[in-house]
Amino acid sequence: MSYLNSQDIHKLRNRILSISGEDVSKCIQCGKCTAGCPISPEMDLQPNQVLRLIQINDEDALLRCSTIWICASCQTCSVRCPEEIDIAKIMDSLRKLALEAKIPVGEEKVVKFDEIFLDSIRKRGRVHELELVMKYNLALRQPFKDAHLGPVMFTRGKLGILGHKIKEVGKIKEIFKNSRRIKQME
Amino acid sequence: MTESSHDENIELMTYSEIVEVKGFVGNFDVTIRKKPRYVDLTKCTGCGLCTEKCPAKVPSEWNLGMGLRKAIYKPFGQAVPNVPVIDKEHCTFFTKGKCKVCQKLCPAGAVDYEQQEEVVTKKFGAIIVATGFTQFDPSVYGEYGAGKFKDVITGLHLERMLDTSGPTGGHVVRPSDQKEPKNIVFIQCVGSRDESKGHPYCSRICCMYTAKQAILLKDHFPETQSYIFYIDIRAGGKNYEEFVKRAQREYGAIYIRGRVSKIYETNGNLIVRGVDTLTGKQVEIEADLVVLATAIVPQPDAIELAKVLNIPYDQYGFYSEAHPKLQPVESVTKGIFLTGSCQFPKDIPDSVATTGAASVRTCEILSKDELILDPKIAFVNPDICSGCLNCVEVCPFNAIESTVVDGRTVAQVIPTLCHGCGNCASTCRTSAVNVSGFTDDQIYAQVASVFEILKKESLLELSE
Numbered sequence: 141m142s143y144l145n146s147q148d149i150h151k152l153r154n155r156i157l158s159i160s161g162e163d164v165s166k167c168i169q170c171g172k173c174t175a176g177c178p179i180s181p182e183m184d185l186q187p188n189q190v191l192r193l194i195q196i197n198d199e200d201a202l203l204r205c206s207t208i209w210i211c212a213s214c215q216t217c218s219v220r221c222p223e224e225i226d227i228a229k230i231m232d233s234l235r236k237l238a239l240e241a242k243i244p245v246g247e248e249k250v251v252k253f254d255e256i257f258l259d260s261i262r263k264r265g266r267v268h269e270l271e272l273v274m275k276y277n278l279a280l281r282q283p284f285k286d287a288h289l290g291p292v293m294f295t296r297g298k299l300g301i302l303g304h305k306i307k308e309v310g311k312i313k314e315i316f317k318n319s320r321r322i323k324q325m326e
Numbered sequence: 327m328t329e330s331s332h333d334e335n336i337e338l339m340t341y342s343e344i345v346e347v348k349g350f351v352g353n354f355d356v357t358i359r360k361k362p363r364y365v366d367l368t369k370c371t372g373c374g375l376c377t378e379k380c381p382a383k384v385p386s387e388w389n390l391g392m393g394l395r396k397a398i399y400k401p402f403g404q405a406v407p408n409v410p411v412i413d414k415e416h417c418t419f420f421t422k423g424k425c426k427v428c429q430k431l432c433p434a435g436a437v438d439y440e441q442q443e444e445v446v447t448k449k450f451g452a453i454i455v456a457t458g459f460t461q462f463d464p465s466v467y468g469e470y471g472a473g474k475f476k477d478v479i480t481g482l483h484l485e486r487m488l489d490t491s492g493p494t495g496g497h498v499v500r501p502s503d504q505k506e507p508k509n510i511v512f513i514q515c516v517g518s519r520d521e522s523k524g525h526p527y528c529s530r531i532c533c534m535y536t537a538k539q540a541i542l543l544k545d546h547f548p549e550t551q552s553y554i555f556y557i558d559i560r561a562g563g564k565n566y567e568e569f570v571k572r573a574q575r576e577y578g579a580i581y582i583r584g585r586v587s588k589i590y591e592t593n594g595n596l597i598v599r600g601v602d603t604l605t606g607k608q609v610e611i612e613a614d615l616v617v618l619a620t621a622i623v624p625q626p627d628a629i630e631l632a633k634v635l636n637i638p639y640d641q642y643g644f645y646s647e648a649h650p651k652l653q654p655v656e657s658v659t660k661g662i663f664l665t666g667s668c669q670f671p672k673d674i675p676d677s678v679a680t681t682g683a684a685s686v687r688t689c690e691i692l693s694k695d696e697l698i699l700d701p702k703i704a705f706v707n708p709d710i711c712s713g714c715l716n717c718v719e720v721c722p723f724n725a726i727e728s729t730v731v732d733g734r735t736v737a738q739v740i741p742t743l744c745h746g747c748g749n750c751a752s753t754c755r756t757s758a759v760n761v762s763g764f765t766d767d768q769i770y771a772q773v774a775s776v777f778e779i780l781k782k783e784s785l786l787e788l789s790e
Contacts, residue, residue: 168519170557175601175608176469176587186606220469220587222520 142198152197159233164194166223173217173227183207187217187227194230203238207231209247252279258316265312268303327406341411345445347453347635350742351661352691354450362441364412365398369436372408376428376437384416386493389486392501393493398428398437403491412437452661452688455645456681457631459667462517462525462621469588470516470618476502477596478589478616481512481535488542498543500615502594507614510543511598512536512554513586517621519557525621525642530671532619533560537570539617540579552579553611555586555600563675582609589616622671636724637662644670655684659723660742663687702763703744704751711736711758717750726750 153164173187174180185193185207193202202208208231217227238245245251256275260267270290277285293299306312330336339358346357365376382397389395397417398410418425419439429437461482465473472478477500490496500507514536518529533556540552552573559581561567573579584601591597596613624643625631632639637657638646645664648656655663663684666677691697704725706717713735718726725743728735737750737759750759757766 166521168557169603170515170519171584171601171603172587174603174606175585175599177608180601180608186601186603188601188603189606216587222515222522222585224522 142196142201144196149197152194152199152202155237156194156230156233159236160226160229162226162230162233164191164225164230166225167191167195168223170222172220172222176216176220178214178216179210179212182210187211187231190234191225191227191230199237202234203241203243204246206247208234208238209245209250249280252276262313262316263309264303265306265309266304268300270299270301271303327404331406338407340407344631344634349449350740352451352697352742354453354661355447356450356453357445357447360444360446362443363409364414364437364439364441365409366436366438366441367407367409369434370409370432371434371436373433374410375431375433377410379427379431381425381427382416382418384413389493390480390483392483392486409436412439451692452663453635454663454665454681454684454688455631455635455637455657455668456664456666457625457628457668459622459671460625462523462623464516464618464620466523467516470513470586470616471589471591471596472618475589475591475596475616476500477507477614478618480516480618480620481532481539482620484539484617485535488539488546496546498547498615505614506547506549508549508551509611509613510540510550510552510615510617511586511596511611511613512540512552512617512619513598513600514554514556514619515585515621516618517623518619520621523621525623527642527671528560529619529622530560531622531673534563534566534569534673536617536619537561537573537579540573541577544577544579552577553598553613554579554581555584555598556581557583557585563673584609589613622667624668628668635659635662637664644668655680655687658745661691697742699741700746702746702761703741704739704746704748704759704761706737706739707758707760708734708736708738709758710756712756713737714755716753716755717759720749720753722747722749 157163167188169188169192171186171188173191174189177183177187180186183206185201185205187207190202190205190207211228211231213228213231215226215228218225218229221227253276256272256279257267260272273286274283277283290299331338339360341363342358342360344356345359346355348355348357376398377396377400380396380398383394384397385391386393386395388402398412400408400410412420412428414420426439429439461480464470464478464480470478472480479501483501484498486492487494487498488496498507499505514532515529517523517525518532519526536554540554543550543552559570561570574581582600582602584603586598586600588599589596590599596616598611598613598616600609600611601607602609624639628643628645629639632643632645635657637659640646645657645668647654647664647669648658655665657664665680665684666672669680672680706726708731713728715726715728715735715737717737718728723743723745725740725745726737727740729738730736739750739759746761746764748761748764751757751761751764751766753759760766
């Protein structure tokens, strides 16, 4: 059961507003975000329910849900929202709040994927698809999961064995260094 | 409509446009352009032979392009007066110089290709504006495929098909293959309640006409199943809620609380993907026909007409009433009244009610010898008016004109047009214009006494 407390009923709404500039009180619960979401069947909370929970300040349910982590940020919801609410941006803000509150991310796979993805970027300045898939599937102890796709993608030139590097990898490394420094400062 | 055409106190001017409105309540000079219809109103008997024999066929506007009409035609069956008009752009005679079939066949000799436009100016005591609405073009919703998929239509298309004198004779068919649809999906609020499309208001009539169409479909074609995607069911009106309940209970319409995000085509059928927010799940429906409840929007030339009439309109182009609660059919300009959907989306009972109200309000003006006006209006002291006429420029109601007093040009207020807004008074450099009850002297006296009170109660410290 959700207990609605009039004292800080607008707390979460205001925090989201200050982080993202998006006002969830505009939401009329039409559900178009959920209707078009490609990840919707996998989500424990539907996008329109996420917005509703912000409206009634249910922080606990929101920061512990898997939805905010499995949202692919494809922005279909944001583009089609009749109230022009950028829902993908709100998902970003919720992820930020969950990390700040040090709530363990329930979606291990997502964290693993993000780590491997960013690692690839740090090293090369761009992603190396083969490395990403292999490392990810090894980490999840399912080494042969996407193996059948490999030969087809390889023959069509979608998978490079060695991967590519961008010209100025140093600058990318600098970005990573700076962001780490900012985080420490915070 | 037919009754009004027979009334001796009513002069109908159809196929005419208002070009200019001058004057004020009780005294309007209206210039009207009567467009040539190329058929003599006094001679035509309305037999319809010309329409029958006309060789030129054009998509019918009345049937939203779903059927054809002739180049000499009446827009719809019950049109008043019962006299056709020639569509000059598509008439074979006007475009190619040959044909004249209608003229040759007309037993009354009413067809006259030489008819010219006529401009007349007449005096009127009051004006009622009832220019109606048009429907929102849903093709801006790429995700709904209106305009791309033939079987995605609007409520008005379905309404025409359900009409026994309509393009399909009351038979509902899919535009793509003329087959009878089984699964019909209705989508509410297409355009309406959509900030991103510029129409955040509710169109008010769609909930009810959709329920009606779902009932009619089941009634005429028992095989059909209707699915209605809605955000809220707005059935506020006498017996409205019961009507929607009947659509659900007796006619088996399935109402789904949620919006549709995408329509796509597979194997000639439409797949509608939406959400049922009550179960929190996405739903997909294979539809034979999709009906969009498109928003009610003002006529494309509504703002143009508002400028001619000098009446205010809102951000969407609907005409504004003088007061939303207490003067709902009066425009801000005295003597001009509003009714129907030119004001905001209205259903039939509301339109009839406001029309009655507006008619009675005009009778109120026309039945009296003298008008009672608000006394708080502007007046000019001609002795100190310098005749700069800045006040004429700033008046939003065109209520100030110039006149000559003792050989000098001075401003003069037309009391029936003035609303007492005070624009003129604050603009006047010599304080020659003032508003009764709010003269400069009175306002200064008020300010002075407020200062006195504040000083007395030590609420104000003046550094002297």
